[in-house]
Amino acid sequence: MKKALSLILSALMVAGFATASMAAPLEKGVDYSLTYRNCKNIGTASVTVKGKGKYTGEKTLTYKIVPKAPILKASRKSDTTIKLSWTPVKGAEKYQIYYAKGGGKYKKFNAVFSDTTTVVLKSKYFQKYNCEFIVRAVTEDDGKDYYGAYSNEVQVRLK
Numbered sequence: 001m002k003k004a005l006s007l008i009l010s011a012l013m014v015a016g017f018a019t020a021s022m023a024a025p026l027e028k029g030v031d032y033s034l035t036y037r038n039c040k041n042i043g044t045a046s047v048t049v050k051g052k053g054k055y056t057g058e059k060t061l062t063y064k065i066v067p068k069a070p071i072l073k074a075s076r077k078s079d080t081t082i083k084l085s086w087t088p089v090k091g092a093e094k095y096q097i098y099y100a101k102g103g104g105k106y107k108k109f110n111a112v113f114s115d116t117t118t119v120v121l122k123s124k125y126f127q128k129y130n131c132e133f134i135v136r137a138v139t140e141d142d143g144k145d146y147y148g149a150y151s152n153e154v155q156v157r158l159k
Contacts, residue, residue, distance in 0.1 A: 031055050042067055042091045043141030067092050067137035067148030070117075074154040077120065079127045082156050084135070085118040089148060092137035098150075101129035112138075131156045 026032055032049055039045040048060040070086035077083050084097065094114040098106040113119055125131075132155050137148040 026055075039065070041065065041141075042139040042146050043144075064146060066146045067139050069149035070095070070135055070137055070151045072133065072135050072151040072154050074133055074156050076126075076156050080122055080124055082121045082126055082131070082133075083118065084121065084133055084154075086135050086151060088117050089137035091139050092148070093140055094138045095135050096138060096147075098134045098136075100132045101125075103132070106132075106134065126156070 028034065029052075031053055032051055032055060035048040035050070037046045037048075039047070042065050044062055045065050046060050046062045048058060050058045067089045070089050070092075072084065072086045074085075075083050086095070089095075094112045095117070096112055097109045097119070099109065100106045109121075132153050134150045134153050136150045139146045139148075
């Protein structure tokens with residue numbers, strides 16, 4: 001909510017309705033009105049600030065609504081097999097999994113998972129290294145991908 005209020009104040013300032021040092025705060029419905037578009041679903045949303053009374057002008061700002069971060073869990077099933085599972089994210093169409101070995105840089109798996117929140121990964125790679133994993137949700141809107149925040153990091157240690 002703080003972020004939304006900050007965005008509205010920024011819009012008021014950009015539109016010339018407000019300054020950082022105003023003596024009296026502007027009153028919604030009296031000095032200005034707000035109109036929101038597409039503000040509930042993942043994708044691009046906007047807020048339009050329009051002056052009222054002694055204030056004139058209009059300014060529209062856009063912002064992105066992205067998927068939430070899933071919560072990730074991992075377990076080692078064998079020397080070469082790791083099971084990952086994560087909480088489903090509302091509106092997510094697919095998930096991307098990233099891995100790192102021994103605290104190194106994350107790399108994205110080539111596979112993208114769409115109809116599941118559990119995967120079993122098999123690789124001889126897992127025999128040699130301690131691995132870290134993260135996952136994020138992805139949704140498409142108007143031909144653009146919207147990437148959610150990364151999940152918590154989980155570590156899978158060698159036995």
